[in-house]
Amino acid sequence: MTPLAAYLLVAALVFAIGLAGALTRRNAILVxxxxxxxxxxxxxxxxxxxxxxxxxxxxxxxxxxxxxxxVAAAEAAVGLGLVIAIYRHARTTDLDEINRMKG
Amino acid sequence: MNVVFWILAVITILGGLTAxxxxxxxxxALALTVAFAGLALLFLELDAQFAGFAQILVYIGAVAxxxxxxxxxxxxxxxxxxxxxxxxxxxxxxxxxxxxSVLAWAVLHSTAALPHESNVxxxxxxxxxxxxxxxxxxxxxxxxxxxxxxxxxxxxxxMHEKGEQK
Amino acid sequence: MxxxxxxxxxxxxxxxxxxxxxxVQPYLGVVLSVVAIIAVFPGLFAxxxxxxxxxxxxxxxxxxxxxxxxxxxxxxxxxxIKSLTKExxxxxxxxxxxxxxxxLVLVVAVFMGFAVLPMGRNMQxxxxxxxxxxxxxIGASTELSIFMAGWSSRNKYSLLxxxxxxxxxxxxxxxxxxxxxxxxxxxxxxxxxKIVDAQNQYTWGLPHWYIFTPWGCAAFVxxxxxxxxxxxxxxxxxxxxxxxxxxxxxxxxxxFKFALFFLGEYxxxxxxxGLGTTLFLGGWSAPLQVLNFVPSWIWFFxxxxxxxxxxxxIRGTLPRLRQDQLMNFAWKFVLPMTLLNLFVAAIWRFMGExxxxxxxxxxILIGVYVIVGTIGMRRKKFGPRTYRYAE
Numbered sequence: 001m002t003p004l005a006a007y008l009l010v011a012a013l014v015f016a017i018g019l020a021g022a023l024t025r026r027n028a029i030l031v032x033x034x035x036x037x038x039x040x041x042x043x044x045x046x047x048x049x050x051x052x053x054x055x056x057x058x059x060x061x062x063x064x065x066x067x068x069x070x071v072a073a074a075e076a077a078v079g080l081g082l083v084i085a086i087y088r089h090a091r092t093t094d095l096d097e098i099n100r101m102k103g
Numbered sequence: 104m105n106v107v108f109w110i111l112a113v114i115t116i117l118g119g120l121t122a123x124x125x126x127x128x129x130x131x132a133l134a135l136t137v138a139f140a141g142l143a144l145l146f147l148e149l150d151a152q153f154a155g156f157a158q159i160l161v162y163i164g165a166v167a168x169x170x171x172x173x174x175x176x177x178x179x180x181x182x183x184x185x186x187x188x189x190x191x192x193x194x195x196x197x198x199x200x201x202x203x204s205v206l207a208w209a210v211l212h213s214t215a216a217l218p219h220e221s222n223v224x225x226x227x228x229x230x231x232x233x234x235x236x237x238x239x240x241x242x243x244x245x246x247x248x249x250x251x252x253x254x255x256x257x258x259x260x261x262m263h264e265k266g267e268q269k
Numbered sequence: 270m271x272x273x274x275x276x277x278x279x280x281x282x283x284x285x286x287x288x289x290x291x292x293v294q295p296y297l298g299v300v301l302s303v304v305a306i307i308a309v310f311p312g313l314f315a316x317x318x319x320x321x322x323x324x325x326x327x328x329x330x331x332x333x334x335x336x337x338x339x340x341x342x343x344x345x346x347x348x349x350i351k352s353l354t355k356e357x358x359x360x361x362x363x364x365x366x367x368x369x370x371x372x373l374v375l376v377v378a379v380f381m382g383f384a385v386l387p388m389g390r391n392m393q394x395x396x397x398x399x400x401x402x403x404x405x406x407i408g409a410s411t412e413l414s415i416f417m418a419g420w421s422s423r424n425k426y427s428l429l430x431x432x433x434x435x436x437x438x439x440x441x442x443x444x445x446x447x448x449x450x451x452x453x454x455x456x457x458x459x460x461x462x463k464i465v466d467a468q469n470q471y472t473w474g475l476p477h478w479y480i481f482t483p484w485g486c487a488a489f490v491x492x493x494x495x496x497x498x499x500x501x502x503x504x505x506x507x508x509x510x511x512x513x514x515x516x517x518x519x520x521x522x523x524x525f526k527f528a529l530f531f532l533g534e535y536x537x538x539x540x541x542x543g544l545g546t547t548l549f550l551g552g553w554s555a556p557l558q559v560l561n562f563v564p565s566w567i568w569f570f571x572x573x574x575x576x577x578x579x580x581x582x583i584r585g586t587l588p589r590l591r592q593d594q595l596m597n598f599a600w601k602f603v604l605p606m607t608l609l610n611l612f613v614a615a616i617w618r619f620m621g622e623x624x625x626x627x628x629x630x631x632x633i634l635i636g637v638y639v640i641v642g643t644i645g646m647r648r649k650k651f652g653p654r655t656y657r658y659a660e
Binding site: 129130133136152153156157159160163164165167168171172175227228229 | 367397398399402403405406407409410412413416417420428432435439442457458459460
Binding site: 003005006007009010012013014015019020021022023024025027029030032033036037040043044047050051056057059061062065066067071073074075076077078080082083085093095096 | 257
C-alpha cells in the first residue's frame with residue numbers, strides 16, 4: 001500500500017465515522033461534531049494529494065485546505081448559533097423532537 | 104509507512120470514534136479535540152506545516168471552544184432521558200458503512216493510477232504569502248467577506264430578540 | 270573570548286554530544302536542549318514566586334515571606350514540599366479523568382511554547398519557518414485546559430471562573446495576534462530568529478528594536494495589555510479573583526495538581542514575556558553597541574525578568590476590571606487600534622527612510638488616540654466609572 005493510499009484510507013475512515021455520528025445521534029451539537037469530522041477528513045485528503053501529487057510547488061492542495069479550515073470555522077460558528085437559537089425556542093436540542101415545521 | 108503515521112492514524116480514528124459514541128456531550132467535544140490534534144500532526148507529517156499550525160490555531164483554539172460553549176449554553180451536559188442514539192440509528196450506520204466501503208474500494212483498486220511519491224516540497228512561508236497575494240487573492244478576499252458575514256449572522260441569530268423573556 | 274562566553278552553552282552541548290556515537294547524536298542534542306529548558310524555567314519560576322510575594326508585600330506596605338532563609342529565598346522550597354505532601358482531594362462527583370488531565374495539558378502546552386524562543390545567539394531549540402504561528406497555535410490550546418479544569422470540578426464557581434477565563438482569553442487572543450502581525454509584515458518572516466536578526470542592527474550606537482518605532486511602541490503597549498489578559502493576571506484576573514470566586518477554576522484542585530496549575534500559569538507568563546522580548550525588545554541583542562561584549566543570553570533573560578517585574582508591579586498597582594469592561598475594552602478599543610497600527614506600519618514601510626515617516630506615523634497614532642478619547646469622554650462613553658448595584 002503506497003503512503004498516499006494509507007492517508008486516503010484514514011481520511012475515508014474518519015469521514016465515515018463523522019457521517020455515522022451525524023446520522024445517528026440525537027443531539028444537534030453532535031451532528032455538528034460529525035460534520036466537523038467530515039470536513040477535517042476532506043482536508044486530510046486534499047493535503048495528502050498535494051503532498052504526493054505531481055506539482056507540489058504550486059501549493060494548490062495546502063491553500064485549498066487552509067481556505068477550507070477558514071470556511072469550516074465560519075460554518076461551525078453559524079451552525080452553533082442556530083442550535084442555540086433553536087434551543088431557546090424549543091427548549092430541547094433533541095433532533096427527534098424537533099421534527100415539525102410548525103414552531 | 105513509518106511508525107509515526109500509524110500512531111497518529113490510530114489516535115485520530117480513536118478520537119473520532121469516541122467523539123461520536125460517548126454519552127456525555129462534553130466528553131465527545133474533548134475527544135473531538137483529540138481527533139483535531141491527531142489530524143494536525145498528520146498534516147505536519149505530510150510536510151504541510153502551515154496547514155498543521157492553522158488547524159491547531161483554528162480548530163483546537165476556536166472551534167472546539169465554540170462547541171463546548173454551545174454544549175454548556177444548551178444544557179447538553181445533562182444526561183438525556185431517552186438515550187443518545189436516534190430511532191433510526193441502524194440506517195445511519197449502514198449508510199456510513201456503505202460510504203466507507205465504496206471509498207476504500209476506490210482507493211485500494213486504483214492504487215496503480217494514483218500519483219506516486221514525489222520529492223518533499225520545500226514550502227516557505229514566504230511562498231505561501233506570495234501565493235495568497237498572487238494566485239489566490241480572489242479566494243482570500245471572498246473568504247474575508249464570508250467570515251465577516253458569518254460573524255454578523257451568528258451574532259444576529261444567537262442574539263436575544265427584543266421583548267423575549269431571557 | 271566574548272564570543273566564547275556568548276556561545277558557551279552551544280559549545281557545551283556540542284562537546285557533550287560529540288562524546289557519544291554518531292547514531293544517537295541528533296536525538297541526544299534535542300534531549301539536552303529540552304532538559305536545559307525544563308531545568309531553567311521552573312528554576313526561574315521558583316525565583317519569581319519569591320520576587321512576587323516580596324514585591325507585592327512591599328507595595329502593599331508589608332514585608333513578604335521572611336522566615337525561610339535570608340529574605341525568604343528558600344520559600345519556594347517550602348512551597349514545593351507543601352504542595353507535594355498535601356492530600357490530593359478529588360470531589361466524588363467530579364469527572365476524574367478530565368480533572369486529572371487538565372493540568373497536564375496546560376503544562377505540556379506551555380512548555381512547548383519555549384521551543385521556538387531564541388534565548389541567545391544560535392540558542393533556540395527549533396528554528397521553525399513558521400515559528401510565531403506555532404507559538405500562537407500552542408497558546409490557543411491552553412484555553413481548553415482551563416475549561417476542562419473548571420468543568421470537571423462540577424462546581425458552580427469553578428465553571429463560572431472557567432467560562433469567564435475562556436471568554437477573556439479568546440477576546441484578547443485577536444489583539445495579541447494582530448499586534449504581532451505588524452512586526453511580521455515589516456520583517457517579512459514568521460521566524461522568530463529572523464525577527465531578532467532584523468533588530469540586531471545599530472544606527473549611531475542605538476539599536477533597531479521595534480519598540481523604538483511609533484507603530485512598534487503602540488503595538489508593544491497593546492501586546493502588553495493582551496498578554497496580561499491572556500495569562501489571567503491583574504488587572505484582568507477576574508476568573509481567579511480571590512475575593513469573588515474563591516479561586517476560580519482552581520477551586521477543587523489541591524496538592525501537586527494545584528502546583529502544576531501554578532507552574533503552568535507562571536510559565537505562561539515567562540513564555541509570553543519571552544515572545545514580547547523577541548518581537549519588540551530585540552530578543553538577545555544588547556541595548557547599545559558598546560555593550561555587545563556581554564553574552565546574548567544574559568540580555569534575553571534580563572529583559573524577560575524585567576518584563577516579569579513590570580507584570581508584578583502592575584498587579585500590585587491596578588484594580589481589577591469587571592468582566593464586561595474587560596470584553597468591551599478588547600473588542601471596541603484594542604482591536605480597532607491594532608488594525609489602525611497595521612495600517613500605520615504599512616505607511617511606515619512605504620514612506621522610505623527619513624524623518625517624515627516618524628512624524629506622519631506618530632501623528633496618526635497619537636491623533637486617533639486623542640480624538641477617540643475626547644469624543645468618548647464627551648459622549649460619556651469612557652466617562653467616570655458608573656456603578657450598577659444588585660437589585
